[in-house]
Amino acid sequence: MESNQPLCCDTTEIHMDLVEQVRSQLPQDEILYDLAELFKIFGDSTRIKILYALLESELCVCDLAKLMEVSQSAVSHQLRVLKGSKLVKFRREGKVLYYSLADDHVLSILNQGMDHLTE
Amino acid sequence: MESNQPLCCDTTEIHMDLVEQVRSQLPQDEILYDLAELFKIFGDSTRIKILYALLESELCVCDLAKLMEVSQSAVSHQLRVLKGSKLVKFRREGKVLYYSLADDHVLSILNQGMDHLTE
């Protein structure tokens, strides 16, 4: 039994040159990490719904809360995340904060995702 | 003190008509949920890295493990997820499974994300 545990491809080193070549083409780890962080934002249905709503119109926090039937606090927490990634912006009018999409990359990203689903 | 806790916009109902109109434009909840699930896949740096690697070349599991310096098991688990979302496919050659991207939506989605980061 005495397993000397061949971790993976220990003997053959199947495609070591290819591995090196591909490695040299990869974006830096930090960039990949940031990219994952960005997609993580889209990976929550509450946030997706907020984004789709803002695609239609600028809305205030309580509009969003009503629209989505979740608490004001939950919406506010998520808007904070979206703000942090520069996906939404807001303007103040008295007590009310009106949120809107920061740019139209949001739409592009959402559309690409939809394309993959509906084919 | 006796808070009757005005949940949110209780009195004014600021933009109730607008809320209804926006609601009617939103995709179905189930679609939004599926879309979030898809983006969740992209929201992990291990999986992002796998996808970028496969963008360069078809690779076997242990190539990927070496390339990314993670365990074979971790790669295998993630490939399972990617397979489940039809983002990668594979072909068998003897004992070795070669993975590749399922289609070029993957590239489109990654590129849109990159665009948002690098502007």
Added chain:
DNA sequence: CTAACATATGAATAACTGTTCATGTGTTCA
């Protein structure tokens, strides 16, 4: 058939994430 090996997978654990609850902040109006 059996040993070797590439890969898959189930269980367990640690880290992370989203919501709720309670409360704080900033603005308006009287």
Added chain:
DNA sequence: TGAACACATGAACAGTTATTCATATGTTAG
């Protein structure tokens, strides 16, 4: 100045997720 309100935020809790470890599966060579 103080009450009312829209919104933000910190702490806590529950649910989710990625990795590791151990082991199982499926294929090849002898």
